[in-house]
Structure formats: structure tokens, C-alpha cells
Amino acid sequence: MTGARGHRRPGAAATAVLCAVTAAGLYGCSGPGPSEHPPSPTPAPATPPATTPPATTPPAGTSPLTGRPARSGPVLAVKIDNVPAARPHTGLAAADLVYVEQVESGQTRLMGVYSSRLPDRVGPVRSARESDLALLRQFGRPVLAYSGAQGALTPLLRAAPLHLVHEGGTPAAFRRDPRRTAPHNLYLRPVRALATAPDATRARDIGFRFGPAPADGTPVNSRTVRFPAARYTFTWAPAAKAWHVAMDGRPDGPLAPATVVVQHVTVRPSRFHDFLGAVSPYTVTTGSGTAEVLRDGRAHPARWSRPDPDRGTVFTIPAGARLNFAPGQVWVLLTGTAP
Template sequence: MTGARGHRNPGAVATAALLCAVTAAGLYGCAEPGPSQPRPTPTSAGVSPLTGLPARAGPVLAVKIDNVPPARPHTGLADADLVYVEQVESGQTRLMAVYSSRLPDRIGPVRSARESDIELLRQFDRPVLAYSGAQSALGPLLRAAPLHLVTEGNTPGAFVRDTDRSAPHNLYLRPARALAAAPEAGHVKDVGFRFGPAPADGTPVNSRTVRFPATRYTFTWTPADRAWRVTMDGRSDGPLKAATVVVQHVTVRPSRFHDFTGAVSPYTVTTGSGTARILRDGRVHEARWNRPDAQSGTTYTTPSGAPLNFAPGQVWVVLTGGR
């Protein structure tokens, strides 16, 4: 890795491996953890700024995950601190799963990055971005961004192919190996979320569906779990249970890039301000979101301007151009 950006060179990877071997306690992520193993360094308050739960701080790993029907069920998604839903070509969606508190053994299937990801991830401090590739013209922008890039091409040991699945839906990340190859990755920080008691108002709701042109997400309140069960296109993807769901209304416009078929890639604008609906504790709350620039996190407030607290646990942010 040169500084905090772009691809690593073989010497940097070898150095990281040597440090893992000679450091008694090991660097974070050098040894393969068991499923959902907590990370080693405590936060100053002992609470994750991404989930509001007791956690140990670690570097931030963002993974671009496929989400067409052949890519499901996903692996490792339930262990993410934070999941973003983003629109891509042909009205489909992909997921950006963000990890810091816990790491599963594998994550995937992994797919390609988009231009929107650069702006979205600027709110984190030099995170690792694991993805399968990108449109060739986008490569220079990714390499210039404050990201540690991990792909099958530059870190082959961090990926594995599942022989029971067909390409391109068969590439999986070994997250501990990805982080071992990026020892300078930034640690988790405040991105604007606030956790605590819910506002006194809100409208009771049993479920809420968010539709994209070719995909739909339904979040159903389950009182026994005190969480929203996630279904995609009418099907459950295993035990996905979000404590808080943010339906964030954003601008989605054409980007400068297109996929291999020639379809123009959407660009999801995550800076600025707008409206949102926050699902927590079986209620929906009207909200405003604000992110003044790409380096800042996103704050969510009630219509009167008071901070709108999330329920502690996994957070889903659905970035939708619909209303």
C-alpha cells in the first residue's frame, strides 16, 4: 500500500504478513477469526458508533455485495454493522456492507464497485473496500480516493470461489485476510448516528416495502426479536434482522460510466439534505437527513430539528430516489 490509497505492492503485503508472524498478539485480522469474532481494540466509550452496542473498535471494512436473485442467500451479511442499499443498472440493487465490530469467516458474493461508492465511503476514515472490479475508466478515481482497495487481482489470497455457484455470483471474501493486507486502514469513527430512546411520536407500522425498478425490499416488524425482518423480492435471506431501517430519499442521476452492456450506471447522491423515514420499535418516524460534504457523516433529525435516535443494533440505510 502506498500511503492510504490505491493498490498495495507485493513488498507491502509481505511486510504485513511478516508483522502478523512476529507480533505476539498479532495485528487485527491477521489470524482467521471464528464466526462473528469481536475485534481487539476497545473504543473510547466501549460502544460502536455504527450500532450503539458494546463493541471493540477495529478498522472499517466495506464490501460490495451482489443482490440479484442468483446471488442469494448472502453469506456474512447478518454480521455487518451497517448495510447500504444502492441502485445499479437495469433497476437492480447492490449492497454495501460495512464491518467493524464483528467479522464472519466469509462475505459475499462480492461484485463490482460504482462511482457512488467513493462519495459514500468518504465519511469513514480510510476504509478497506473489497470488490470484484470496476469499469476501466473508474479505476483511476478509485485509486485516487482515500480507500484501501482489495480485489481478487491485487490480493488473491483474500478471496475464494464457491464451486457450487456459477460466475459471476461465486466470489467470496475472507475478511480477516483482506484486513491483514491493509494494516493502515482507518478505524471506526462517528458517522452521525445517534442511539437511544425513540421519539414520543411516530406511527405504528407492521411492515414497509421500498421498491426499486427491478427489486423490492420489505421490512416486517417482529416483536419477539424487536427487529425488522428483511425480505427481498418476497423472499427471506436467512436471519437478517435490522434494529433500525432508514429509508433515505436521495437524488439518483446518471453517472459518467456504464456497464459492459452499455447501460448507464446510476449515481446516488449522498451529500446534501432531504427527507427520510426511520423504522424502529414497530413505528415509522418522519425525519430530515443532512450531510454537508463527503467528509462528513449523515445526521438524522425530527421535523423540529431534534436528533432522531436509532435503536441499538444493525442499521440498514435504503438509498432510494422514490417517495
């Protein structure tokens, strides 16, 4: 794994503060009934009901993707290989946000989203999928770095609000590692990739809120999330205040997100297939559904909502208030498996 280095850019304008009001329990008193004597006053509860801390938009000088102090630079999304031969990954620990998506044969692929800082290299880089088009619209017009795509998908990629960076069109932004075998040896140079798109959209609000955890939640030491042919285990590390990541039972370097979101979505067949004829799945990231948010050693049931593909995803507790994430790297696993 290569280390990340700071990368400063001009800050975004300060955002307005938006408070979410928690739905608290209501306690009422009845008036005297038809009986001769009025009832005794209802005693006050021994302890106040639990409340959820209000969620606010990240303040100026804070990344809307991590909740940490940072300069919000242009958004770079990188499609990253994730079969066993592609591990360990390079540069993934520097990502602000990591999506896990299902691809052919039940395998998974990662999408690392970078803005706060850039590593020297990221990879191994692999091909794009149709699901990426809707998922990336919430970022405005970001840079998408990928190894290529099948011919039928290429016109859709070119028509999407994306700055496309791939080996065939921008070879200087990539390099091959001779110590690895193809196709698991292609790596991106993020600085060179961003230099090709000076007007790429900077990081903006995509629905995440950061702050104190909800008052409830179930203590959990580890959680395993399964895809048809892959599994991810997140183990809570109190000293690091983060979740250590293992893929298919093996740790992958210093990956340690502060928040893990297991987002239950619809995964259906798409109209595309790979070169072997396997149908590519399409992950639906708009609509609404259930989720589980892991933070601070606890699991919180949640709801997600994204009615508009041009906007981000809102996560709430079952009572309706916004659910705060822990500041730091966020992983979102888009799983079609039953909760």
C-alpha cells in the first residue's frame, strides 16, 4: 500500500446550517373523567426518553464526504479491481468514500472517491459499469477513472456528466506494474488524472451528516456482509475508533473506515454482459429502502432515500431524524442480499 500525501485546493463556499428535529416521545395528562374524583396526576418518567443528536450540514472547511477538516477539491472516482489477485490494493486508504458494487458472477468491484487528499497511485484499476452512471450523478461532473468499458456502454459514458479518464484516451495518467499480471496491474496517477479536467466539480453535500451517534444501537464487535461470491468483515478496533476490513477472510492492509453503511438495494440484470457472456448486474441506487449503519462499535438500523439521481442519499433512524456518521472514511456496501 502506498502512503497518501496532502493535496490542498481552494475551499468551497460555506454552507448553511440545517438542523433536523428529532421526533421525541410525547407525554400527556387526562382531565377529570366522569367519576366523582379526578385521577391522580401522571408521575413524571424516572429518566428522560433517549433523543438523537441533531444532524447539521458540514461547516466550512470540513469535507462533506468525511466530516473532517479538509479542503474540498475536485471529485475523482476510480473503479478498482477486487478479485483476490488484485489485492492488496494501493491508495484505497486515502479515499474519502468507498462504494462496494456487485459485478458479474457475484464478484464485487470497488469505487474509491477522492477529494480531500490524493495518493501517488490508486489501483488496480478496472472497467466501468452501467450502474456507475446514476451513482455518480450526485457528485455533479466528477472525474471517472477506469480501464475501459464494453463498446455498447461507451456512448452512455460519453453522454453522462463525467470527465472520462481511461488508459486508451489518457495513457499518461496510468502505468503498468511489471510485478503483477494483467489485467490486475493497471494503476492510476491521480494528480495527472485531475490535470485533464480543471473544471471538475468539487466535493459537495451528497446527503451525509456527521456528529454524535444516536443514543441507541446494538453493540457489535464485527459484522460480515456477503455478496454472492464475496464477503466483507468489519471488526471494531476501539483504539483506532475504526473498523478493520477483511475481504474473503483476509485483512487488506490499513483499511479502517470510521463508518460502514450496509445499504440494501435492488440488484437486477442489466442489458449488458461481459466478454464471456455473463450478464452484468445493475445496482439501483435511487428510491428508498433499509440500511444498517456501523459506527463506534454499534449497529444502528436506518432508512435510506434518494428520489432524485442528481441528489445524494439521506440516511435516517426509524423515527425519521437524520442519522449522523462518525467523521472519517465512509464505506457504503450496495448489497442486494436480504437484511
